[in-house]
Amino acid sequence: MSFFKNLKDKFTSSNEAEEVSDKYKSGLEKTRQSFSTKLNDLIARYRKVDEDFFEELEEILISADVGVNTVMDLVEELEMEVKRRNIKETNELKEVISEKLVTIYTEGDTSTSALNIKANDLSVILFVGVNGVGKTTTIGKLAYQLKQEGKKVLLVAGDTFRAGAIEQLDVWGERTGCDVIKQSAGSDPAAVIYDGIQAAKSRGADVLLCDTAGRLQNKVNLMNELSKVKRVIEREIPDAPHEVLLVLDATTGQNALSQAKEFSQATNVSGIVLTKLDGTAKGGIVLAIRKELNIPVKLVGLGEQMTDLEVFDPNAFVYGLFSEMM
Numbered sequence: 001m002s003f004f005k006n007l008k009d010k011f012t013s014s015n016e017a018e019e020v021s022d023k024y025k026s027g028l029e030k031t032r033q034s035f036s037t038k039l040n041d042l043i044a045r046y047r048k049v050d051e052d053f054f055e056e057l058e059e060i061l062i063s064a065d066v067g068v069n070t071v072m073d074l075v076e077e078l079e080m081e082v083k084r085r086n087i088k089e090t091n092e093l094k095e096v097i098s099e100k101l102v103t104i105y106t107e108g109d110t111s112t113s114a115l116n117i118k119a120n121d122l123s124v125i126l127f128v129g130v131n132g133v134g135k136t137t138t139i140g141k142l143a144y145q146l147k148q149e150g151k152k153v154l155l156v157a158g159d160t161f162r163a164g165a166i167e168q169l170d171v172w173g174e175r176t177g178c179d180v181i182k183q184s185a186g187s188d189p190a191a192v193i194y195d196g197i198q199a200a201k202s203r204g205a206d207v208l209l210c211d212t213a214g215r216l217q218n219k220v221n222l223m224n225e226l227s228k229v230k231r232v233i234e235r236e237i238p239d240a241p242h243e244v245l246l247v248l249d250a251t252t253g254q255n256a257l258s259q260a261k262e263f264s265q266a267t268n269v270s271g272i273v274l275t276k277l278d279g280t281a282k283g284g285i286v287l288a289i290r291k292e293l294n295i296p297v298k299l300v301g302l303g304e305q306m307t308d309l310e311v312f313d314p315n316a317f318v319y320g321l322f323s324e325m326m
């Protein structure tokens with residue numbers, strides 16, 4: 001069966017699957033418009049597959065932030081596939097490109113993007129990332145989802161540095177019906193997180209979502225503080241934190257990659273949350289992050305609403321990009 005047909009079947013097979021693919025489709029609107037316009041235009045100009053075609057395809061992929069190394073790998077694989085299947089017409093390549101985007105993302109890694117949340121015990125999730133990337137918003141969205149699944153969720157206001165950060169988390173607490181553990185602004189974040197863990201244990205919470213600051217007096221202070229917060233969590237619960245999620249803003253492009261390198265050193269990041277995919281035409285950054293950092297993208301932010309957070313699924317991503325070309 002063809003790859004397009006498979007995808008189509010998969011994402012129209014049930015109401016749930018359709019809901020997921022609709023979210024991806026609308027969240028990836030800008031990337032799809034830009035990418036499919038360019039790809040269709042390229043295919044119209046080059047009817048036959050040749051060197052120049054691949055060179056221009058490289059440019060399109062690089063302009064979508066896929067990342068140079070990933071683009072090279074991808075195009076190499078495409079060229080092999082063209083030989084193997086004896087493809088002559090560029091029109092036939094749409095499907096091959098979409099298929100390769102998925103395989104290049106998943107290559108050598110069959111793990112799912114599901115969060116490491118325990119069935120019958122407390123799970124602690126630490127959110128890190130620079131200011132404005134969407135940490136607090138993602139915590140609110142995730143709290144909402146987990147509550148829908150029937151879990152008891154507590155939030156901890158570990159960003160004690162930025163004015164208004166505690167109130168912002170409080171608003172999400174009210175919106176989602178989750179308690180927020182907090183101290184006054186300026187207090188020691190590790191102490192607040194410690195309080196959060198004690199509260200989560202005594203109240204029998206299932207999941208503790210820990211917010212942190214994205215900026216301090218300087219970067220060294222921030223990284224030291226995050227390491228300290230992580231140590232406190234480890235000391236209180238030996239196998240925690242169950243996830244350290246680095247939140248990255250997709251609209252910042254390749255800059256997100258350098259942020260990832262810095263935070264990884266301080267906290268051992270277990271997964272990426274890529275926010276604001278709806279706000280960029282360069283959604284290819286998701287591939288660059290996966291390939292160049294070797295950290296899985298676990299969640300994607302596809303809008304500002306409470307429901308605009310999805311587990312990352314490379315198939316849904318590609319379906320969202322190619323649905324109009326199928």
Ligand SMILES: Nc1nc2c(ncn2[C@@H]2O[C@H](COP(=O)(O)OP(=O)(O)O)[C@@H](O)[C@H]2O)c(=O)[nH]1
Nearest residue numbers: 131132133134135136137275276301302303304
């Ligand atoms: N369009 C869009 N905006 C988002 C998304 N996630 C977060 N935001 C917005 O990004 C801004 C900063 O978010 P915030 O959670 O305060 O970032 P923090 O400083 O990392 O905690 C807010 O205006 C959010 O509404 C997303 O997936 N899509």
Ligand SMILES: [Mg+2]
Nearest residue numbers: 135136159165
């Ligand atoms: Mg915040």
